[in-house]
Amino acid sequence: MDLRNFLRRYTFFAFLVFYTSALFAQTTTVTGVVTDGGSKKNEVMPFVSVGFMGTTIGAPTNANGRFSISTDKPVKQIKVSFVGYQDAYINITPGVAQVVNVRLIPSTEELQEVDVKAGKKPKYRNKGNPAVELIRQVIAHRDQNRPEAYNYVEYREYDKMMFSIANLSDKFAQKKFLQKYNFVLQNRDSTTVPGKSLLPLYLDEKLSQYYYRKQPEKERSVVLGTRTVDYGGSIDKEGITEFFKYMYAKVDIYDNSINLMTNNFLSPIANGGPTFYKYFITDTVTLDNGQKLIELSFTPRNLEDMLFEGKIYITQDGNFAVQKAKLGINKHINLNFVKSMDIDLDFEQNPDGRYHLSKSTNLADFGINKNKNSGLFGIRTIVYKNYIVNQPRPDTTYKKGVEDDAADYAISHRGEKFWDQNRLDTLTTAEAKVYKNVDSLSHMKSFQRTLDIATLLFAGYKSFGWFEVGPSNTFYSFNPIEGLKLRLGGRTTPELSNRYYFETYAAYGFKDEKWKGFLSATYSLNNKSIYKFPQNYIRASFNRDTKIPGAALQFVQEDNFLLSFKRGENDKYLYNDFYRFDYVHEFESHFSYSLTLKKWTQTPAGSLYFQNNTGFINNLTTAEVSLNLRYAPNEKFYQGKIYRVPVPSTNPIISVDYTHDFKGIVGGSYDFQTVHARIDRRTYLSQLGYFDSFVEGGKIFGQVPYPLLTIFRANQTYAYDLYSYNLMNFLEFVSDKYVALNIDQHFMGFFFNKIPLLQKLKWREVVSFKGIYGQLGDNNNPALHPNLYQFPVRADGTPITYTLGNTPYIEGSVGVENIFKFIRVDYVRRFNYLDHPGVAADGIRVRVKLDF
Template sequence: MDFKSLLRKFSFLAFLLFYTTSLFAQVTKVTGVVTDGGSKGNDPMPFVTVGFAGSSIGAPTDNDGKFSISSDKPFSQIKATFIGYKDVVISIAPGKTQTINIKLVPLQQELTEVEVKAGKKPRYRNKGNPAVELIRQVIAHREQNRPRHYDYVEYKEYDKMQFSIVNLSPKIAEKKFFRKYKFVLDNRDSTTVPGKSLLPLFLDEKISQYYYRKNPEKERNIIIGQRNVDFGGSIDAEGVSQFFKYMYNKVDIYDNSINLITNNFLSPIANGGPQLYKYFITDTIETEDKKKLVELSFTPRNTEDMLFEGKIYITLDSNYAVQKAKLGINKNINLNFVKSMTVNLDFEKNPDGRYHLSKSNTLADFGVTKKKSGGVFGIRTITYKNYIVNKQQADTAYVSGADDQVLSDAVKHRSEQFWQQNRLDTLTTAESKVYKNIDSLKNMPSFKRTLDIATLLLAGYKSFNWFEVGPSNTFYSFNPIEGLKLRLGGRTTPELSKRYYFETYAAYGFKDEKWKGFLSATYSLNDKSIYKFPQNYLRASFQRDTRIPGAALQFVQEDNFLLSFKRGVNDKYLYNDFYKFDYVHEYENHFSYGLTLKKWTQSPAGSLYFVNNTGTINNLTTAEVAVNLRYAPNEGFYQGKIYRVPIPSKYPIWTLDYTRDFKDVVGGAYNYQSLHLRIEKRNYLSQLGYMDMVVDGGKIFGQVPYPLLTIFRANQTYAYDIYSYNLMNFLEFVSDRYASINLDQHFMGFFFNKIPLLQKLKLREVASFKAIYGQLSDNNNPALHPSLYQFPVTSIGQPITYSLGNTPYIEGSVGVENIFKFIRVDLVRRFNYLDHPDVSPYGIRVRAKFDF
């Protein structure tokens, strides 16, 4: 075949087709430059949206303010829009090529009369201020305007979450490396947010039916359809969706505090609003039904605090209800990676004259720097329809069922027709292409390789389809007992099976010349991944490895290279053999229980020893049955590769553990029982940030040697550990009954924001308090019972292990976080038991954490 001849014929045919089409189609093309009419030099304006009026055809201006748009339709007007500027509509000649230059004028509030008086600027006061009197009326009527004031409420809800890359240069799709992704990179939306070119990459949709009953109080949200983009590989779409919705919480302006971007903002109509906000009556508006609304503007008294600024529109009737709200944040606010954030709330009138929320739209622009270009833009839009009040349904409508939390495949795989019929809002043209684009993208070999590399760097695993190797941070570590320690392991993935999972590692210490290892086999009883909620699985495992008494770390982190660096004397270890059988069952209401059968043999290593009045003991074996009960109402998760991360909430988490040891069963040497209760909760304190609180206590029943007592969790690394005692030595304190409290307070810059230099650095204050009170009964005191193991001592006979007396161990810290946006440094103070060997009253500890 003559390819050159064929190519010439094809080229001629294409030219003929193009030329003929051009004769019949009259193209309207407009080019020009957009400039800033409010600047002295008429500066060009980048990222202004210019489009044909009444259409979605448009494009943003480039860095020089230039634009070019065209269409084969006979449009007669173009429109230019940009946030903070008046929209401009200009007439054009249809079917022609022309140049139109546009000048945008900044928005300014027009005043009918201006009076200028000499003298000092009047001081803002609450007393006698009509705006403050009005907001106090809104606060007084707040509860009666909430949906929960009705006896019964029901409505349909459509929840749409979208994340996009913002203002990505159009030229990037032409670069050689990115050409293969052109179908994704060219899917732009330049009309949804004026001045922003959005490239949507993530989309999540949910349709649900909500029911509420006041007495007895019950609420239920039945999800009838949900879907999101699936990137495949190591990215868990459902977990990503949960985390994004945690960042973009639902906004209820009638709440005292509004949680957004993991921070608490005080509502402008909160009880304490008049003490922290300034209010101004800026306009009076008449609605279509001839009702009067007051436009009330508000701004923080201190622009660095976690507060909103914006406008609310209030009805001038006996309800004093919010009919509309526009909430924004000040550019000086102490919030990381957020360039701007806006919340728009729209309300509709009920038949009784009150208002309900009809639409909530939250927009946030994220970026490492404050520059206008680049970054990520997130939008969460929630639409409410079919709002019905005081209509009683059957009792079953208000009782939660299993499908409310665990979605069936039918709910997660609704047809396109279902979504078209049930959406309460519309998708943009760009959003409608996201599902298909990402589905094509995830099947591309080059994208899979990129995802593989990202998984190795971020999660520490390298995937080989059905098996993944890792975690990488445990490949190398060292300690005084094992010396250099190399470890290699991995686990199977759902590509092998959703029912069966295997995990293993092998490790070798070059100083003690011993092999260690781990092997587990897990069977999922509900045909779900063992890492997904709700868990329901059986696991059998064996582990042989070293462990520091009192260092309660997860086994996957014990060999972490960074934890190899420790302060003080660190030569007391245990060799452990664990034979375990676990059963874990979680329920949809977030109650779970676990059953563990364990044979545990521990042998002393290094300078540690087991000795009693009969001589030296080589090892200690126990045969245990343990039951774990846990209740975490409304708990959400972000699904990671190594473990799942609970998303913090205002609800407490209760954990109860019971352990029973059996003597003479598979070598068990003791009979004892133990009970442990733990309560943890995050307390949101409005402008004072939040406090994480943990209260726990435990008791051991029976006589046991010190390795089986409660060895309090110590930390001899230089990292700050939230749940450990950071100036306590390993094995320093033991007890058979105790109670403790752990408070970790994050002030989120409340004090530093008032200090100019510190305010510019965006630093935040943090403080902690930890106390533990415990006792050792005479029954477990080796000084009174020589048959028990004697407490360890130093080489010169100085004790290193103690029981707590009548004085609790107390430790506290003050520190600074958000250094370089992710580093926390604490000055830790130990208040007592300072006469023990190798202890210090002060220490500096560092912790890394990314937060908004």
């Protein structure tokens, strides 16, 4: 027989048999409802696993307890299972559609003995996972369970923040030099946190009434009372409180992201939760009122990511509301200085059956060494009471009233009787003693001397009551023009006056043998500290000092010693004389404007010079009026007695500046206008971290010499500057119209956390992009107008200053941050204009930043 003919016939026959069998195979379909056999009301049970025995085919019940499964395989039985209930095995008829309703019986037998045997760990999957189906329902119902789903909401809120030293050793507390502080050191609490002996050092209480209206949307929080320990002297209680509350932000589990410890955590019920979390239905819980909750446990897929682990308890009433939550972090997480963190959220039921947050407790254990049991311990407790929904109030309820100083004083000086009657939580015995203990401590001269030394070391200022000397890092610096430069200055504090503020310094350069200095006088128009929001003040000032053209520093003094070290040529300086008058006015809406009158005289120094067709010019004087408009919705600050620092926010910050320079007024040499606008914003990308960005642009109308053009921010130090161009030389580029984009992306370890060798280091990735597109109009081109100042050149005739043509300036960087928990190192690359003399195509830059 021909072998090939035989195989051909056999193959065809086998295919025919298989196809005919499949064609006539019958489908088995089972539908039904699963109910709770332990409930008198015969309640339906969602997310119960139902499957055909001997197969992997199955599905969970839906929100109404219904299921439907089908298969072509020969099956004879289904299995129905749920945590806390006995498995049910039901015989079925194969090949037909049938209805099977199941009543599950709660498990009542106690587990006597368990044999644990090693085996292959089953692979976790989202598909067909009842826990994932449940969390998707919670996500789908998230908006309806938020307070903002109501038309009107109001409640009373009590906020308590406490910081302690945990497990302070008795041996240390008994040191001789600490005996005078024994009344503080013996005030311990060993009941609040099991295994912790807490010595409270800081306590802040705040009572507020909150109102919310949906249409038109408006909210208002009326502060009824505040109370904070006061160490006096240089310790700023308000600034500390704002920083602590930024670290311990309010936790709303219904938000996609939760900001804690200056980091962005993904909520377990966020839209992208199933991508980053593993979920498990681990139990059912019956409350005293008979209500059943599903206990859903969750854990990060990657233990180093900014994710929680814990449990949430979900209602089975069709609302899929979170009724209780326990959030924590695992020991492998890429988070600095935090040994553990536990968040408990408790919810109460409204009359309409929905739930609202009734209490939030956040406990965090801090320490450099995670293996030691001692360190700082913080607890923030927020209690919500008197919850009222859908009760309209007059429009005036939602409008912020005018708060005078008398009202502020009364709010912050409530007596014991007020707090005893209105405090929504209780103080422990140790907490109750903190106010008196700290007050006694603050009056001890030895303690105040210790504080003064600490303030000088860490903040750079030495306090003398109403006057502070500093900052200490500017006392000594050097540069090629001035040589060794010594500087001494200071400022007054609110202890002198809430109305009047003075600031000054004097400096001397031993190479140029010239004195420099600064003097300002400020008057507060609203009788509040000029550092507090909302600002409303006038200021007159005079400043004579050196400056590098195009150098722009953020929150850093020009004479900082560390910035004395610069790369490349650094001999182009200006002597500047500024006479200024400023008026600043901020509004509660976070819109502000400032008006500035300024006379500015620039005198070149070093290798810099001013020259036109008539010869060399000694100096350049301008007289200008400028108006700045700024809008920063919901902006918050670390706001203290003599400083304030903006808290990063996802809200944009928009600023617009208009400047008009006048010729012939107080020596002004040119008449022109300048317009500049900028938008800053932080954008969170869930587990991909966040990026800070800004876009800006400007244009000059009129004819001006190059010192008055836009001189782009350059950086010739070895420090990485977020807002400057780190491979651009000073005075390298000028323009009279431009747009610029800056992006600084922080991945927060998203990629390194997946690499075994890098997981232990807790390093984090960072990438940046900076670009400028700008041009110089013909009317400002000195090559076409000899009367304008010519661009400076070096001794050999090579140019120092250039214009941007059709090609934008671009640089970027890739780097690693969180090295040793506070160092960032970037490899910076410049992509064009590499033919300019004295430029570097790439380089390494370092930035120091302490962060969680």
